[in-house]
Amino acid sequence: MALVLTEEQTMLRDSARGLLADKAPVSHLRQLRDEQSPDGLSRALWQTFAEMGFAGLLVPEAFGGSGLGMVEAGVVMEEIGRNLTPSPFLATAVIAAAALTHGGSAAHQQAYLPAIAAGSLLATLAIDEGAKHRPLHTALQATRAGNGFRLSGSKALVIDGHLADLVIVAARSAGNPGDRDGLTLLLVDAKASGLTIERTAMLDYHNAARLEFDNVEVTSDSVLGELDHGAALLERVLNIGRVAVASELLGVAEGVFARTVAYLKERKQFGRLIGEFQALQHRAAHLYVEIEITRAAVLKAAQALDSDPERAAALVAVAKAKAGSTATLAVQEGVQMHGGMGMTDAFDIGFFMKRARVCQELFGDSNYHAEQLARLKGY
Amino acid sequence: MTDTSSDLDQFRRETRQWLEANCPPEMRRPIESDDEMFWGGRNPSYASEPQRLWFERMRDKGWTVPHWPRQYGGGGLDAERTKILRQEMAAISARQPLMSFGVSMLGPALLKYGTEAQKLEHLPKIARGEIRWCQGYSEPNAGSDLASLQTRAESDGDDFIINGQKIWTSYANYADWIFCLVRTDPTAKKHEGISFILFDMASPGVSTKPILLISGKSPFCETFFDNVRVPKANVVGTINRGWDVAKYLLQHERTMISGMGDRSGGRPLGLLAADSIGTDAQGRLDDPMLRAQIASFEIDEVALSCAAERAIDLAKAGQLHPAFSSAMKYYGTELNKRRHELLMAAGGIDALEWDSDRSQQGAKARAWLRTKANSIEGGTSEVMLGIVAKRILDLPGA
Ligand SMILES: Cc1cc2nc3c(=O)[nH]c(=O)nc-3n(C[C@H](O)[C@H](O)[C@H](O)COP(=O)(O)OP(=O)(O)OC[C@H]3O[C@@H](n4cnc5c(N)ncnc54)[C@H](O)[C@@H]3O)c2cc1C
Numbered sequence A: 001m002a003l004v005l006t007e008e009q010t011m012l013r014d015s016a017r018g019l020l021a022d023k024a025p026v027s028h029l030r031q032l033r034d035e036q037s038p039d040g041l042s043r044a045l046w047q048t049f050a051e052m053g054f055a056g057l058l059v060p061e062a063f064g065g066s067g068l069g070m071v072e073a074g075v076v077m078e079e080i081g082r083n084l085t086p087s088p089f090l091a092t093a094v095i096a097a098a099a100l101t102h103g104g105s106a107a108h109q110q111a112y113l114p115a116i117a118a119g120s121l122l123a124t125l126a127i128d129e130g131a132k133h134r135p136l137h138t139a140l141q142a143t144r145a146g147n148g149f150r151l152s153g154s155k156a157l158v159i160d161g162h163l164a165d166l167v168i169v170a171a172r173s174a175g176n177p178g179d180r181d182g183l184t185l186l187l188v189d190a191k192a193s194g195l196t197i198e199r200t201a202m203l204d205y206h207n208a209a210r211l212e213f214d215n216v217e218v219t220s221d222s223v224l225g226e227l228d229h230g231a232a233l234l235e236r237v238l239n240i241g242r243v244a245v246a247s248e249l250l251g252v253a254e255g256v257f258a259r260t261v262a263y264l265k266e267r268k269q270f271g272r273l274i275g276e277f278q279a280l281q282h283r284a285a286h287l288y289v290e291i292e293i294t295r296a297a298v299l300k301a302a303q304a305l306d307s308d309p310e311r312a313a314a315l316v317a318v319a320k321a322k323a324g325s326t327a328t329l330a331v332q333e334g335v336q337m338h339g340g341m342g343m344t345d346a347f348d349i350g351f352f353m354k355r356a357r358v359c360q361e362l363f364g365d366s367n368y369h370a371e372q373l374a375r376l377k378g379y
Numbered sequence B: 001m002t003d004t005s006s007d008l009d010q011f012r013r014e015t016r017q018w019l020e021a022n023c024p025p026e027m028r029r030p031i032e033s034d035d036e037m038f039w040g041g042r043n044p045s046y047a048s049e050p051q052r053l054w055f056e057r058m059r060d061k062g063w064t065v066p067h068w069p070r071q072y073g074g075g076g077l078d079a080e081r082t083k084i085l086r087q088e089m090a091a092i093s094a095r096q097p098l099m100s101f102g103v104s105m106l107g108p109a110l111l112k113y114g115t116e117a118q119k120l121e122h123l124p125k126i127a128r129g130e131i132r133w134c135q136g137y138s139e140p141n142a143g144s145d146l147a148s149l150q151t152r153a154e155s156d157g158d159d160f161i162i163n164g165q166k167i168w169t170s171y172a173n174y175a176d177w178i179f180c181l182v183r184t185d186p187t188a189k190k191h192e193g194i195s196f197i198l199f200d201m202a203s204p205g206v207s208t209k210p211i212l213l214i215s216g217k218s219p220f221c222e223t224f225f226d227n228v229r230v231p232k233a234n235v236v237g238t239i240n241r242g243w244d245v246a247k248y249l250l251q252h253e254r255t256m257i258s259g260m261g262d263r264s265g266g267r268p269l270g271l272l273a274a275d276s277i278g279t280d281a282q283g284r285l286d287d288p289m290l291r292a293q294i295a296s297f298e299i300d301e302v303a304l305s306c307a308a309e310r311a312i313d314l315a316k317a318g319q320l321h322p323a324f325s326s327a328m329k330y331y332g333t334e335l336n337k338r339r340h341e342l343l344m345a346a347g348g349i350d351a352l353e354w355d356s357d358r359s360q361q362g363a364k365a366r367a368w369l370r371t372k373a374n375s376i377e378g379g380t381s382e383v384m385l386g387i388v389a390k391r392i393l394d395l396p397g398a
């Protein structure tokens, strides 16, 4: 498959780019922060997303979506990253939609996918428990009780947790933390009794929550995929999330890079534009190279998930690791090359640094994925 | 007169005993956030009673500035004894009792360039933490190119009348006095018309406006001068030769900033990471990549602290290159940024929270963001490397 966007994908990119630059540039995030928005995002914008077909991008056509793939989702995520737009797109339209599409029963799909495509249902995945992303260490207990399960434990960094109607929970139904067997994904109504959702103020001003499960009861038809053998589905969904976040990181890197290059052409010291100093020229050129290499790796991983998801793992690890380190470099160079200006809240550069930090942690940081790659390659 | 080693041993014993008796346990932990530092000033604010006690005891011995002469409020210690005091403080992780631009920046410049009257007026108040100083160097169009500064000082009898604007002035809104660079000869070449002048921030015509930082705090300001009248007697060094004073002061500032990340007394980074991530069956930090990065960081950290110690000894022996502070500033600040990147990786998800009590109001994240300024303030890393290339390596065109 050619590593270039098709005509349709390019059109999709242009329409996402136009919409976000117009309706949700960085000033949109700043405004949500400054007015301490209870939702942390714009629901009206989400409706527009739905009308333009973005909410149902991954939802099969049979359920009212467009049935597109990760390349298309990545294209939208990249624009989200470039504009730092807070949006349910990642948690609802990518991760939850993928989980339901690949793991849901016909009843699940009928119940939730059309609503996701219509923009009327928000959903999320609850996975992390400790300080770092360690999916196999899932400890949240699912204990059999009557015709279902009781859930107890806690989750952190649940994206849009305080807005979600539906939470997909990774739980341990058998075995011990660290085991691949014994994992189960469960669909939980956010209003279930015993479930406490605490919105956490994050450094990037994007939505996240901590969830406490205190004997939350769910029925047996809440199981998404296979009981006790949810690891494969979980990995597939996480890989989709990883490539989505890698695309967002690529966009973050591009957004901060564009601003930095513009500043090099504008700020004068010593009677010259600072872009005339070779010390800065070379670093900007290096960053350009890193970003282009990252772009290729991210696109390759997205194509692999669309065409051969079973064998995509190594490319996903490469994409997420590379995007994490490239975006980190981009935001660091961005602040440094802006001098004192880059340190001020009034300038947008800091917002990019903050978002990059959170995306780095989401679904495994560069170190996690380097370790995964080494394991996959057998060393 | 040379000391016998037994004199120094005795000084070490006495110092150790005195510190043991006088340094409160609360002051033997590394400073975690800016709020825990004591800055002195006309309206001093103490974060805690132990902080006040520790400051007052050190002040009364002259040990806020142990190496300054006694007549200027210092401890009158020679280089050997100053080093011993520093080592003994480090051994119990004792905090600096006073954070002060007076101590680390202005003091050394006054000792070298000040008149006797200026020294007697200002140094004891710095030593005793009575006056808090800020640094008026940078301007909107004079950052890395500091010598292009435009703030004007026009002669009016025995006074100068100062007009202009500074930016990034750290703690200007809390400072009592400012040491400031002003242009006294607009016709001279840019380095040759600058004077270094001191004045009270309460003077009519001085105003400040805090700037919000990406860490969510406002440690610096825009500072405006509107017809501020300052006696010519407040110029340090020769009129129009302020650049020499400014550069000399910068060397001290850079040495200070280079050491800002020194947390040698604190809990090792690898153990902090293990607290949050856990260990494997062999007791190793359960993140092999991060473990390797931390160990490699620590190698550089230890090497840097050896270099800092050696720089002091080289200076004493008259062998230190005057531009070496730029090399140290570059390395120390890049290292401190790395340290905080690693701390954020170690803290993981928990370190991403911003306002919760659980995260102490986002202390880790805010400290991490603040360190990004280390390689900008006091001269950027690019400027430091430029100085090394030019002054130490003597590269053409640098
Ligand atoms: C293995 C090998 C094979 C080669 N094969 C061929 C060949 O087939 N045909 C051919 O024509 N030539 C060939 N060359 C020559 C090659 O193109 C030159 O060596 C190269 O262009 C550098 O020129 P130079 O050796 O004069 O080094 P210089 O130009 O003197 O460079 C010395 C150093 O200064 C740096 N430098 C120079 N200018 C700048 C600048 N503006 N900014 C920053 N840094 C700078 C360089 O990067 C280098 O590190 C070959 C060289 C090598 C080593």
Ligand SMILES: Cc1cc2nc3c(=O)[nH]c(=O)nc-3n(C[C@H](O)[C@H](O)[C@H](O)COP(=O)(O)OP(=O)(O)OC[C@H]3O[C@@H](n4cnc5c(N)ncnc54)[C@H](O)[C@@H]3O)c2cc1C
Pocket: A267, A269, A270, A274, A277, A279, A280, A336, A337, A338, A339, A340, A341, A343, B134, B135, B136, B137, B138, B139, B140, B142, B143, B144, B145, B167, B168, B169, B170, B171, B220, B373, B376, B377, B378, B379, B380, B381, B382, B383, B386
């Ligand atoms: C937290 C903080 C506290 C500060 N406190 C004070 C204070 O108390 N008092 C005070 O006077 N100032 C203070 N400063 C200001 C600081 O000294 C300046 O920000 C610094 O000198 C850089 O100037 P600038 O911000 O104008 O950046 P610029 O000079 O505009 O630099 C922009 C970028 O261009 C690069 N650059 C510039 N010239 C060259 C060159 N020749 N070659 C290669 N690269 C170059 C810089 O390295 C930087 O990456 C503070 C700054 C910060 C961030």
